[in-house]
Amino acid sequence: MALTQQRGGPVAVDLTEAGLFAAVPRVEAFMDAYVASLALPRNLLEAVRYALLGGGKRLRPVLASHCCAAVGGDFEAGLPAAAAVEMIHAFSLAHDDLPALDNDDLRRGRPTLHIAHGHAMAILAGDGLMSLAFQMLAERCADPELAGRLSRELAIGNTAMIAGQVLDTLGGFDAGLDARARLEAVHRNKTGALIRAACRMGAIGGMWARGVDDALLATVTAYGEAVGLMFQIVDDLLDVEQTAEHTGKRTAKDEQAGKLTYPAVLGIEGSRKEIERLRQVARSAAETLGASAAPLATLADVMARRTK
């Protein structure tokens, strides 16, 4: 347990991996309670629960919680933001696993949503989760102006994610981009944009009561962009180096699908160097934020060395 000087006085910060992920049960309980409050057909609720409450690392809500704390916020203020990002993430996985996109049968160590609940339901539950993320922000943020601001951030991240998925699967790049630039465009949008949104939304929630400080938000954004891109490069390496038994999802898929990946363009060592460069960018943004961002610095290390 480290003692850090946080806005408002010294506080004990648990930098162990368990401590860094301590917000997960609270976010899951919040999402569970929200879903339980919905008047929807029972089969749709079951599919939504399967996609949303069936495991996962909960990295995006964890990032939102620590970005909230890094700017001096109380995590209760960041809870709707954290949950909304996870709902969009759950929708994206449900749709990404469909036969028309990645065609995956295994996710989080169990059958994907369309295998368990059928293709039509996977499409509809994914649609539902996307809509519910914004509905929940409107219903659970005490201040409607905050709900509007968070919805805008989330919509920007969601649209960029969809654009990244289009680039990755259907192309459509600006003319003249080399392989490295195309790769970065895919990764920054497909995966990085939602992680960036998680960080910004947590920080906005945390600063809302006293007013959003643009300089602090810019530093949080720099952190989010670095870990967002880094996350997908690590994911590319896991696809090459790990087994489905270990990760809980199919691996060795990118090469088969002819995907543009960091290992394919930069090689394994080049990818590792890029991960290390981005880890340092993230750590340096966390250091600029001060002692209250110590968990963000450690989280960048954890994300750089994750194996699932």
Ligand code: GRG
């Ligand atoms: C069809 C309207 C429509 C949109 C589709 C499918 C899609 C939009 C976007 C896909 C984006 C996507 C799935 C990117 C991959 C990001 C990624 C590496 C996800 C895995 O995240 P983890 O490792 O998963 O955090 P867990 O299971 O831990 O939550």
